[in-house]
Amino acid sequence: MTGVLIVCGAPIGEPRDASPRLAEVLATADVVAAEDTRRVRRLAHALGVTIAGRVTSCYDAVEGARAATLTEYLLAGQTVALITDAGMPAVSDPGFRVVAAAAVAGVPVTVVPGPSAVTAALAVSGLPSDRFTFEGFLPRRGGERRSRLRELAAERRTMVFLEAPHRLASSLADLAAVFGADRAAVACRELTKKWQEIVRGDLGRLAGWATDGREIRGEFTLVVAGAAAGPRRLGFADLAEMSANPGNSIPQDAVLDDLRPPGPPTAAELAAAVAHQEAAGLSRAEARRAVMDHFGVSRAAVYEALVASRASDAKGR
Structure with a gap:
């Protein structure tokens, strides 16, 4: 009899956002595959549970190899909990390869839903949310980034991007240049945390905000309005x-x-x-x-x- 892979959504900042079911899974799983083993132990402590099973790392660089090993555990009948530092595994985080390997092997896969920076930022943005597209991280190289943005310039749906602090200013500058400085946008960081910050305006204002001498810290979720109907x-x-x-x-x-x-x-x-x-x-x-x-x-x-x-x-x- 095979085990089951449980894909676990982790709090994006505030541990109290975790569900009782997540605490139960962490306490009872045979194996906990975590993006960062230290962080998952801190999360378990905050939830008042002790991880009794084996804890193994599963970050980007080792995910391919871990997928094979974890599938062996699953085929042997063990329960494996897959969790990242924050948010949902496989959504701009490690996990896709593990889930795909389990599915190919015929192992049941289930999920513990949890908080998401994408939907949290979309909800507080005030931009249309009936239809949206998640674009993840933009390419690191400027030319590739601008090329990707040109492909999206006519997108009518609200777009959600993730960005690292050291690339925020250049990405906002490229967004303003390609989409137009007057395109409405919202930048969110540290959502649910003590230093939560939500900056609203247009891309021109946000690009200026990111280059006014402030220290840019924390990963950002950018929500950008879609293109207006009928461009000239x-x-x-x-x-x-x-x-x-x-x-x-x-x-x-x-x-x-x-x-x-x-x-x-x-x-x-x-x-x-x-x-x-x-x-x-x-x-x-x-x-x-x-x-x-x-x-x-x-x-x-x-x-x-x-x-x-x-x-x-x-x-x-």
Whole structure:
């Protein structure tokens, strides 16, 4: 007879949020697989229980190997409790591989629901929550992060992101550049803890808040409003006109018309398209490549268009 894998949601800060069932599982499981063995022992102490079973670590770097070992315990009839430092295992935390291995082996998997930073932040954000998407952690590298955000720029549902303190400022800056500084957002940290902080505003304000000299501590949950309905669609002639007039700015949420203008693009249209892509958060090199792909023109053609645009701007001054 096989055992059972119990996926345990842990409090995200306040131990009193734990259910009596979690305390019971920690006290009776044959094996407790924890992201941090010291933290799970502290949690058990706070809940007034003693972990009688074997305690083993199951963090990111060892999860693959632990999945095989834990499956052996389960097939031998033991009860295994899987728990992370906070929140639900497998949701931007270790646990997916363990659950998948148990399921493949035909072992029953059940769950002890618990607090979630995602739903807690969504609930206090005041942003629409009837439909939302959880995006987890953004890529660490700036170029990859901006590319991911460009994929999400037109997402209509509220989005929830997680971010580490040392990447918060750069991520907020990229969010503001790609989504637009006026997109509503809420930053939450240390939810349910003594130093809980909830900062509301728009992405521009949050980006400024994160770079005003304060010390950024604790993992953040960012809740960002979805894109407004019907973003303004611009043809390349519109972009060329806007680019030619320094007093006109290209809207951050503008969508380029998918239809190319008849005939080959003019230098002004190419330059305007590059300017639009840069305004959306692409680097100069990324913007050039995007325009080359869209129009089917060479790198030299785009370069010459930019040179001609700069020369025209210089004469206008």
